[in-house]
Amino acid sequence: MLLAMAQAETLADASRHPLEDPLRFHRRVPPCAVVIFGANGDLTKRKLVPALYRLAYERRLPAAFAIIGNSRTEMTDEQFREKMRESVEKYLENSPFDAGLWESFARELYYVPGDLGDPKMYQALSAKLSEIESAEQIEGNALFYLSTQPSYYAPTIEQIGAAGLNRGKGWRRLVVEKPFGHDFRSAAELDQSIHKVFPESEVYRIDHYLGKETVQNILAFRFGNGIFEPLWNRRYVNNVQITAAESIGVEGRGAYYQEAGALRDMIQNHLLQVMATIAMEPPATFESNGVRDERSKLLRAIRIWKPEEVGKNSVAGQYGPARVGGAAVPGFRQESGVHPKAQTDTYAAVTFFVENWRWAGVPFYVRSGKRLAKRVTDIAIQFNEAPHLLFNNDGGVRPNLLIVRIQPEEGISLRFLSKRPGSGMQLRPVSMDFNYGSSFGERSPSAYETLLVDAMVGDATLYTRQDMVEASWRAVQPILNHWGQRTFDYPNYAAGSWGPAEADEMLARRGHVWRRP
Amino acid sequence: MTQAAVNPEKLLSELRELWVSLGENETDSGGVLRACSMTLVVAAEDEEDARKASETLAELMPEHPSRAVVLRFDAGHDDTLEARVFAQCWMPFGRRQQICCEQIEITAGTGQMSSVPGLVLSIAAPDLPVVLWYRGPRWMSPETAAGLFPIAGKVVVDSAASPHPEGALRILDGFRASRIRIADLAWTRLTGWRETVARIYASPEERHRCAAVETIRMEYRGEVPSTGAWYLAAWMRSAFPNAVTHLEASPANRNRILISGRACQEVSIESPDGVSAEVRVDGRSFHTMFSPDSEKQLMHEELSVLTADEVFEAVLPAAAAMAVEGRS
Numbered sequence: 093m094l095l096a097m098a099q100a101e102t103l104a105d106a107s108r109h110p111l112e113d114p115l116r117f118h119r120r121v122p123p124c125a126v127v128i129f130g131a132n133g134d135l136t137k138r139k140l141v142p143a144l145y146r147l148a149y150e151r152r153l154p155a156a157f158a159i160i161g162n163s164r165t166e167m168t169d170e171q172f173r174e175k176m177r178e179s180v181e182k183y184l185e186n187s188p189f190d191a192g193l194w195e196s197f198a199r200e201l202y203y204v205p206g207d208l209g210d211p212k213m214y215q216a217l218s219a220k221l222s223e224i225e226s227a228e229q230i231e232g233n234a235l236f237y238l239s240t241q242p243s244y245y246a247p248t249i250e251q252i253g254a255a256g257l258n259r260g261k262g263w264r265r266l267v268v269e270k271p272f273g274h275d276f277r278s279a280a281e282l283d284q285s286i287h288k289v290f291p292e293s294e295v296y297r298i299d300h301y302l303g304k305e306t307v308q309n310i311l312a313f314r315f316g317n318g319i320f321e322p323l324w325n326r327r328y329v330n331n332v333q334i335t336a337a338e339s340i341g342v343e344g345r346g347a348y349y350q351e352a353g354a355l356r357d358m359i360q361n362h363l364l365q366v367m368a369t370i371a372m373e374p375p376a377t378f379e380s381n382g383v384r385d386e387r388s389k390l391l392r393a394i395r396i397w398k399p400e401e402v403g404k405n406s407v408a409g410q411y412g413p414a415r416v417g418g419a420a421v422p423g424f425r426q427e428s429g430v431h432p433k434a435q436t437d438t439y440a441a442v443t444f445f446v447e448n449w450r451w452a453g454v455p456f457y458v459r460s461g462k463r464l465a466k467r468v469t470d471i472a473i474q475f476n477e478a479p480h481l482l483f484n485n486d487g488g489v490r491p492n493l494l495i496v497r498i499q500p501e502e503g504i505s506l507r508f509l510s511k512r513p514g515s516g517m518q519l520r521p522v523s524m525d526f527n528y529g530s531s532f533g534e535r536s537p538s539a540y541e542t543l544l545v546d547a548m549v550g551d552a553t554l555y556t557r558q559d560m561v562e563a564s565w566r567a568v569q570p571i572l573n574h575w576g577q578r579t580f581d582y583p584n585y586a587a588g589s590w591g592p593a594e595a596d597e598m599l600a601r602r603g604h605v606w607r608r609p
Numbered sequence: 610m611t612q613a614a615v616n617p618e619k620l621l622s623e624l625r626e627l628w629v630s631l632g633e634n635e636t637d638s639g640g641v642l643r644a645c646s647m648t649l650v651v652a653a654e655d656e657e658d659a660r661k662a663s664e665t666l667a668e669l670m671p672e673h674p675s676r677a678v679v680l681r682f683d684a685g686h687d688d689t690l691e692a693r694v695f696a697q698c699w700m701p702f703g704r705r706q707q708i709c710c711e712q713i714e715i716t717a718g719t720g721q722m723s724s725v726p727g728l729v730l731s732i733a734a735p736d737l738p739v740v741l742w743y744r745g746p747r748w749m750s751p752e753t754a755a756g757l758f759p760i761a762g763k764v765v766v767d768s769a770a771s772p773h774p775e776g777a778l779r780i781l782d783g784f785r786a787s788r789i790r791i792a793d794l795a796w797t798r799l800t801g802w803r804e805t806v807a808r809i810y811a812s813p814e815e816r817h818r819c820a821a822v823e824t825i826r827m828e829y830r831g832e833v834p835s836t837g838a839w840y841l842a843a844w845m846r847s848a849f850p851n852a853v854t855h856l857e858a859s860p861a862n863r864n865r866i867l868i869s870g871r872a873c874q875e876v877s878i879e880s881p882d883g884v885s886a887e888v889r890v891d892g893r894s895f896h897t898m899f900s901p902d903s904e905k906q907l908m909h910e911e912l913s914v915l916t917a918d919e920v921f922e923a924v925l926p927a928a929a930a931m932a933v934e935g936r937s
Contacts (some may be wrong), residue, residue: 108919108920109816110844110846110847110848110920111806111807111810111811111816111848112807113803113920115805115908115914115916115918115919115920116800116803116920117800117803117804117806117807118804120807120808122810122811122812148898151801151804151805151808151897151899151900152900154808154811155808155809155890155893155895155897156887187650190885190898192885192896193885193896193897193898195896196895196896198895199895270632313909331636348645433834443720451821
């Protein structure tokens with residue numbers, strides 16, 4: 093049947109090209125190659141390649157696509173493919189493994205062995221990219237992913253530049269995993285190394301917390317609804333508590349964690365980014381730099397503690413041995429690979445203030461720790477009490493509380509007072525819950541799926557920018573300095589508890605108490 | 610049970626009692642969480658179809674928690690009008706709290722059909738969208754459209770099995786013209802095909818080359834093109850405005866698209882099973898996955914699109930016109 097071309101009503105009249113259907117199609121990832129340095133490491137095996145495979149399963153990857161892995165281990169393309177297959181089968185979450193799709197996906201996997209300090213490896217990589225370029229038509233686009241030890245970041249970036257891999261027919265982007273330095277100075281040095289080779293616009297610093305659905309949902313909650321934003325300020329909010337608690341210990345990462353600690357590992361990056369998301373001003377548009385500008389402004393507005401103020405506004409802790417759930421749990425200093433007199437903070441709590449009109453005078457209490465009573469990450473916004481209590485609420489004063497739960501059960505709860513059934517006017521607190529998982533039972537993409545697509549598409553909204561990294565280091569540096577000069581009498585909290593008593597005292601000084609999530 | 614027995618107030622009261630009893634039973638295990646994002650009205654053909662619909666609803670509920678209303682036509686009993694309420698509950702993996710959605714089943718004889726729209730309206734969940742899913746071919750009758758369609762913000766039908774694709778497209782386009790937000794699962798089934806084509810022509814250079822495509826050959830299973838084939842042909846024509854489209858029955862009984870032109874790449878997309886496709890672009894081949902062609906998956910996609918679907922609304926009249934053109 094031959095169909096004539098004359099057609100009175102054509103779809104070409106529509107303003108959008110007919111091949112675009114944003115209601116049903118996913119965002120388009122352009123043809124590109126993803127180059128993973130550290131391809132034999134845990135992050136690649138557990139997160140990156142399973143996330144890329146899942147994207148292929150969801151038809152999110154372009155036809156012209158390739159992954160090139162690099163590590164020191166000698167391997168052929170075939171051996172690398174086999175290794176990655178094992179990883180995908182093992183670590184793929186909430187998804188079936190499709191052998192037919194894997195076959196097609198694996199054809200685009202390549203491997204270049206070699207040392208990160210060896211210029212010859214980069215020449216081989218360049219040759220491989222050129223070969224793929226002509227075979228796969230990836231249009232010269234390449235995403236370099238640093239999945240290596242942080243100490244290799246600067247030398248690797250330098251070698252990428254020396255080999256000319258930072259320039260090509262298409263775009264060349266760099267993805268850097270946290271930590272972005274171990275203090276303000278080293279972060280600035282890393283940025284200098286990066287900017288010698290890549291412009292800031294092509295640098296994607298991953299903070300996987302920002303890729304979590306519920307952290308993104310904070311933006312939807314705040315700026316998609318009209319009813320909360322009028323309350324979102326110092327007139328109505330009494331204090332904000334951000335908690336990231338883990339019930340487990342360092343789980344074999346003792347040697348790494350000993351050098352990092354809770355303040356560096358969690359608060360400086362993840363939790364300050366979460367705080368920036370919960371407290372930033374509304375951006376004019378949901379566009380990458382619009383959102384990041386507001387996050388950055390918020391981080392830069394955090395009051396920097398003077399040395400004499402640090403002691404009253406921060407608490408360091410380290411867990412000691414205890415019995416939890418009938419089992420003996422070692423203290424941090426008894427963990428494998430940890431120095432018996434380690435001064436590492438496995439718990440950190442800090443009071444921050446944001447010096448702007450919206451938040452002046454509202455404390456933001458941020459805490460994170462290992463071996464706490466339960467695993468939970470949430471943000472609690474405590475509102476001011478009613479100005480005049482009309483009723484006899486038998487449970488004492490219970491201010492309204494809005495809780496944004498990030499994990500394990502993502503959702504939002506609002507606590508308010510309600511009349512108890514029966515005669516008389518007795519009130520009691522009740523909770524109204526929105527559960528993300530039950531309201532949207534569909535599978536959420538992993539943070540790495542979201543962030544990898546964003547980097548390939550060129551959307552840096554959920555990535556941290558240099559000025560944000562610097563601002564957050566600036567906020568915690570005085571605390572690190574102060575703690576570095578002290579010798580703590582550790583351990584100061586028992587495994588399975590909610591942290592050291594000093595943390596309670598820190599809040600009590602302002603008439604507040606920590607929530608028990 | 611007579612019409613008077615189905616009192617909407619009573620049904621709502623029974624729903625409230627249901628929640629109270631669920632809550633009482635579950636106090637020791639973390640309670641019951643109630644979730645609702647819309648009223649989903651499912652018009653089933655008969656008892657067997659209603660059973661199948663309930664199974665699909667159970668699968669859909671975790672992703673689209675709804676107050677589900679299942680309408681069952683009872684052709685054998687003219688005056689029948691019955692209703693009952695119950696809950697669909699499930700325990701998400703690793704959680705202590707059951708999640709439940711409410712379901713109302715209405716059985717109506719032919720003589721009671723006119724009472725159904727009012728009854729559904731009065732039991733719809735307040736302030737939430739109403740979606741009507743019309744299973745079977747009854748949606749093609751004007752009486753049906755006049756009765757149930759106006760209560761819904763979106764109406765989902767499936768024209769795939771229609772023996773008269775041209776007539777089905779004409780009726781659907783009539784609904785569109787009368788501002789009923791209509792969706793057709795025959796169109797939903799094409800998302801994998803369309804997305805695959807769109808990805809091949811995604812870059813600005815390839816998009817530019819769409820104009821150089823000269824021939825599109827679409828092979829379909831069966832003897833006559835289905836509504837889906839017409840939709841895809843209309844959509845392809847809009848994307849490749851200078852191409853001549855050939856729509857023909859496949860001698861190998863397979864669905865296939867071939868795109869060619871002197872100044873553009875040769876493309877072949879073939880799906881042997883409707884679940885995945887083999888794609889060839891200038892000799893290079895790759896495998897891609899389509900979403901499973903299950904009722905649950907198709908409805909999941911449609912329930913995720915509650916705003917105006919501009920692409921479909923533009924394709925529908927074009928497909929209807931092409932079907933007439935093709936027949937003549």
